[in-house]
Amino acid sequence: MKKFNFSAGPSTLPEEVLQQASEAILDLNKSGLSLIEISHRSKDFIAIMDESRALVKKLMKLDDDHEVLFLQGGASLQFLMAPLNFLKKGSKAAYIDSGNFASASIKEAKKIGFIDVLASSKEANYTYIPKNYEIPLDVDYLHLTSNNTVYGTEMHDFPETSVPLVCDMSSDILSKELNFNKFALIYAGAQKNIGPAGVTLVIVNKTLLGKTGRDLPSYLDYQVHISKESMANTPPVFAIYTTLLNLKWLEKQGGVSAAAERNKIKADLLYGEVDRNPLFRGVCEKVDRSLMNVCFFLNDEEKLKEKFDKMWKDSNIVGIGGYRSVGGYRASIYNAMPLEGVQTLVNVMKELEKTA
Amino acid sequence: MKKFNFSAGPSTLPEEVLQQASEAILDLNKSGLSLIEISHRSKDFIAIMDESRALVKKLMKLDDDHEVLFLQGGASLQFLMAPLNFLKKGSKAAYIDSGNFASASIKEAKKIGFIDVLASSKEANYTYIPKNYEIPLDVDYLHLTSNNTVYGTEMHDFPETSVPLVCDMSSDILSKELNFNKFALIYAGAQKNIGPAGVTLVIVNKTLLGKTGRDLPSYLDYQVHISKESMANTPPVFAIYTTLLNLKWLEKQGGVSAAAERNKIKADLLYGEVDRNPLFRGVCEKVDRSLMNVCFFLNDEEKLKEKFDKMWKDSNIVGIGGYRSVGGYRASIYNAMPLEGVQTLVNVMKELEKTA
Numbered sequence: 001m002k003k004f005n006f007s008a009g010p011s012t013l014p015e016e017v018l019q020q021a022s023e024a025i026l027d028l029n030k031s032g033l034s035l036i037e038i039s040h041r042s043k044d045f046i047a048i049m050d051e052s053r054a055l056v057k058k059l060m061k062l063d064d065d066h067e068v069l070f071l072q073g074g075a076s077l078q079f080l081m082a083p084l085n086f087l088k089k090g091s092k093a094a095y096i097d098s099g100n101f102a103s104a105s106i107k108e109a110k111k112i113g114f115i116d117v118l119a120s121s122k123e124a125n126y127t128y129i130p131k132n133y134e135i136p137l138d139v140d141y142l143h144l145t146s147n148n149t150v151y152g153t154e155m156h157d158f159p160e161t162s163v164p165l166v167c168d169m170s171s172d173i174l175s176k177e178l179n180f181n182k183f184a185l186i187y188a189g190a191q192k193n194i195g196p197a198g199v200t201l202v203i204v205n206k207t208l209l210g211k212t213g214r215d216l217p218s219y220l221d222y223q224v225h226i227s228k229e230s231m232a233n234t235p236p237v238f239a240i241y242t243t244l245l246n247l248k249w250l251e252k253q254g255g256v257s258a259a260a261e262r263n264k265i266k267a268d269l270l271y272g273e274v275d276r277n278p279l280f281r282g283v284c285e286k287v288d289r290s291l292m293n294v295c296f297f298l299n300d301e302e303k304l305k306e307k308f309d310k311m312w313k314d315s316n317i318v319g320i321g322g323y324r325s326v327g328g329y330r331a332s333i334y335n336a337m338p339l340e341g342v343q344t345l346v347n348v349m350k351e352l353e354k355t356a
Numbered sequence: 357m358k359k360f361n362f363s364a365g366p367s368t369l370p371e372e373v374l375q376q377a378s379e380a381i382l383d384l385n386k387s388g389l390s391l392i393e394i395s396h397r398s399k400d401f402i403a404i405m406d407e408s409r410a411l412v413k414k415l416m417k418l419d420d421d422h423e424v425l426f427l428q429g430g431a432s433l434q435f436l437m438a439p440l441n442f443l444k445k446g447s448k449a450a451y452i453d454s455g456n457f458a459s460a461s462i463k464e465a466k467k468i469g470f471i472d473v474l475a476s477s478k479e480a481n482y483t484y485i486p487k488n489y490e491i492p493l494d495v496d497y498l499h500l501t502s503n504n505t506v507y508g509t510e511m512h513d514f515p516e517t518s519v520p521l522v523c524d525m526s527s528d529i530l531s532k533e534l535n536f537n538k539f540a541l542i543y544a545g546a547q548k549n550i551g552p553a554g555v556t557l558v559i560v561n562k563t564l565l566g567k568t569g570r571d572l573p574s575y576l577d578y579q580v581h582i583s584k585e586s587m588a589n590t591p592p593v594f595a596i597y598t599t600l601l602n603l604k605w606l607e608k609q610g611g612v613s614a615a616a617e618r619n620k621i622k623a624d625l626l627y628g629e630v631d632r633n634p635l636f637r638g639v640c641e642k643v644d645r646s647l648m649n650v651c652f653f654l655n656d657e658e659k660l661k662e663k664f665d666k667m668w669k670d671s672n673i674v675g676i677g678g679y680r681s682v683g684g685y686r687a688s689i690y691n692a693m694p695l696e697g698v699q700t701l702v703n704v705m706k707e708l709e710k711t712a
Contacts, residue, residue, distance in 0.1 A: 003388045007395045010593055018390050022381035025374055032359045032672075034374050036552040036598070039363045039675060072428035072554070073575055076589035080573040104574075111573055191590055196392040198428070198554045198592030217436040217467055218460075219429055233432035234547055236554030237366055238594050242392070316388075319395060 004341035006331040007319035008149045008293060009171065010191040014336045017245045021196075024241060035241055040234050048237075049230060052244040059247060059256055060180045062203065069202040069222065070230045070240050075101065075170045077220075078187040078200060079108035082166050085204075085222050086141045086185065087113045089213045094118050094139040094163070098155075099126045099148030100325070105168060109143070118142075125326075126151045127284035135161045141184060147172035149192075150323040152295030152330065153288040158182075164208060172292050173201070174250060175335060176260040184208050192292070193335045195243030198236045250335060259335045266333045266342045267291040273346045277353050279304065283328060297328035304356055312348045320345070360697035362687040363675035364505045364649060365527065366547040369598075370605045370692050377552075377598045384597075391597055396590050405586060408600040415603060415612055416536045418559065425558040425578065426586045426596050431457065431526045433576075434543040434556060435464035438522050441560075441578050442497045442541065443469045445569045450474050450495040450519070454511075455482045455504030456681070461524060465499070474498075481682075482507045483640035491517045497540055503528035505548075506679040508651030508686065509644040514538075520564060528648050529557070530606065531691060532616040540564050548648070549691045551599030554592045606691060615691045622689045622698045623647040629702045633709050635660065639684060653684035660712055668704045676701070 005012040024035040028044060038044055053068040062068070071077070082105070087093045092113060095106045097120035109115045116139060119130030126148060135142055141164040147154040149171045158165065164184035173188040180186060184205045191197040204222050218224045224232050250259060271289060274280045274296045283295035298304050312320060322328040333342055361368040380391040384400060394401055409424040418424070427433070438461070443449045448469060451462045453476035465471045472495060475486030482504060491498055497520040503510040505527045514521065520540035529544040536542060540561045547553040560578050574580045580588050606615060627645060630636045630652045639651035654660050668676060678684040689698055 005389055005393055007393065007398075009590065010393055010396060012393050013390065018381055018392070021392070022378045025378035025381060033361060033674065034369065036374070036377070037361055037363065037366055037368050040366060040553065042363075072430070072592075073433070074428070074589040077429070077575045080575060108573055108575075111571060189590060196594055197396065197590045198595055215467060217464055219433045219436060219464075233430040234365065234545060234553045236428075236592060236595065238552055238598075239554055239592065242594075318389065 003316045003318050004337070004344055005319050006317065006333070006337070006341070006345070008192075008323070008330060008332045009189070010197045011332055011334050012336045013196070013242075013246060014249045017242065017249055020245050021238075021242045036238050038237075040231065040237055045237060048241050048244055049235065052240055052247065053230070055244065055247045055251065056201065056203070059174065059251060060203070063181045065205050065207050066181060067204050067206050067226045069204065069225045070235060070243070071200045071202055071225060072198070072236055074200055075168055075187055075189045076104070078168070078202065079105040080112070081220050081222065082143065082185055082187070083109040083112035084214060084216055084220050085209060085212065086164065086166060087212060088140055089113070091140050092116055092138070093141050093143060094135060095143045096120075096130055096133070096145070097122055098129050098145050098153065100150050101148065101168060101170070102145040105143060105145065126153065129153050129155055129288040135159060135163050137163065139163055141166045144168070147290050147292055149293045149330075149332065150326060151284055152290040152293040153284050154290035154292065156288070172290070174256055174259065175263050175292055177257050190239060190243055192332075195246045196239050198239035199243060201243075246336075262339065263291050263333070263335065266337065266339055267294065269339070269346055270294045270331060270333065270342050273349050277349050279353055279356060280349065283326065292332060292334055294331045294333060295322060295326065295328060304352065307356070308348075308352050311352060312345065315344055315348050317341075317345055317348070359672045359674050360693070360700055361675050362673065362689070362693070362697070362701070364548075364679070364686060364688045365545070366553045367688055367690050368692045369552070369602060373598065373601045373605055376601045377594075380597060392594050394593075396587065396593055401593060404597050404600055405591065408596055408603065409586070411600065411603045411607065412557065412559070415530065415607060416559070419537045421561050421563050422537060423560050423562050423582045425560065425581045426591060426599070427556045427558055427581060428554070428592055430545045430556055431524055431543055432460070434524065434558065435461040436468070437576050437578065438499065438541055438543070439465040439468035440570060440572055440576050441565060441568065442520065442522060443568060444496055445469070447496050448472055448494070449497050449499060450491060451499040452476075452486055452489070452501070453478055454485050454501050454509065456506050457504065457524060457526070458501040461499060461501065482509065485509050485511050485644040491515060491519055493519065495519055497522045500524070503646050503648055505649045505686075505688065506682060507640055508646045508649040509640050510646035510648065512644070528646070530612055530615065531619050531648055533613050546595060546599055548688075551602045552595050554595035555599060557599075602692075618695065619647050619689070619691065622693065622695055623650065625695070625702055626650045626687060626689065626698050629705050633705050635709055635712060636705065639682065648688060648690055650687045650689060651678060651682065651684060660708065663712070664704075664708050667708060668701065671700050671704050673697075673701055673704070
């Protein structure tokens, strides 16, 4: 019996994507060869790469200034590549400290240049998204983190500004519609809504590149990857192919707007129960709640934790333990989590209330 | 019918590895979860990571000073990380220019510090391995590339020196026994003898780190990855697991020494035919011939290429086209290529001679 996997990332993928990926390991397109042993310069793989990039552009409605790259090293390497490619020598950039990954991105950027942290919610253990900060006009970019998996907060609005926006969208990309063309740079580790771990999606406005005065190492230079169409070196073949399968699944399900509707329904159902059920409470400010990661506490852990944990495990639920620095529970309900999974968890919460 | 895939990388993998990887995409260890949707912090994945690192140490007979890391970004990112971690500020390093990847590593290192290129075979289109150069004692390390896939040359001896050795072993690692403990740093993209594309094996002598005076970005700092046991960020789960399967296969086949014996037999068989058959000739100096990538030309391409190409394709052979800058043919015969595949190619070459 299929389990409902609420892990924060790597996370659940559609059953048909797993099936197709599994088959391609044995035989890709009836070629007699495995996906993972063909040359990345083969016609078959170049077609996979081209289709993947084109489908990201289509699903996100990207204009011609925006290039799609599939890189390695996760968002962690992008913490470094963002300032290297967008922060001019001697200039400064602005960051918002809205969670532990935002904080990590600031730490890396400070090794490259001057970083102005405009606002932070650290003093409240990152339980809200900082707002109402002033954006200086003399910064090269403003760096944002759109969703925080650890605390379950999400940016529901983006600042209107002439300053170029750089955003780590690792954990809510493709979950809702946005004008992605207004961003100078978007990056996202694949292992939530995009595909399996091992590839990083980068979307970059190429007209803004090449202005920092830095002589960059090749792998850290977006312009190198653009000129080589993400094939400057051997790409992570399996992760890109499985990403393509997952993007095709998303398209078949109606694309990003339809996913957004389903995500809203799932999140409303689960937050509704967290708020209604007197045994539970949410972790963060309601207005900033994430539609991807629903974090909540049991009010009386001492009395009920053991019982609740047994109940959800018995219901084929896995992966709802909270992050180590937060505790409690975290249910990650990315695009691939079916409503049935959320309903199952809600039923367990109701059952606990009845029997507690 | 299974094809014989002579691709240079990504390259052929053992059938049982493909089977096991394919199954794990659907269900890992009968857990009811896919390999690619479990958390990298789960007990199952931590066990995979630990076993992979331990098995590399065992197969390569590494001592306790040498740490095993699984990183992303390919050898290309190591071209940068090697000097960042081993080249002191204001100091210099020595490089040998033995091929196009060696040349690329020099280009990246020159962005970090002073690089002394001790010898190059570029003027002979890299058809031999430079030898008899003097190694200055005041360099922080000597960088070597042990095998060149493009031209089919391989280092059969390493210099005896007190200077720390850094080696890109992407295309011959695990193919023969060496005293790996004498190296300060070894790195290798996985997609030849290690596993699928998407992970880079790094072996580093940790006692030599932390001496450059550089404040490194986290992802580029070996010490960060060592302290986090290759989990500083989400690792490429699929590539690491499939690497583990492949390492287990290698161990079951008798380990590195047994692989070396098989590789010698395969290479002797194919080079023997290249030298015997009057229709063919080898690309590079015999003494430097690679046991992994056998490069050869047809003497009369105009007359025989079409016929030969049809013959090997009809024999279920794929991937023996030469690299674009070299032309001719290249048969990559890594650990996973069975003797039967090499024999099939040799038979086609003999058949061509008979019917030409």
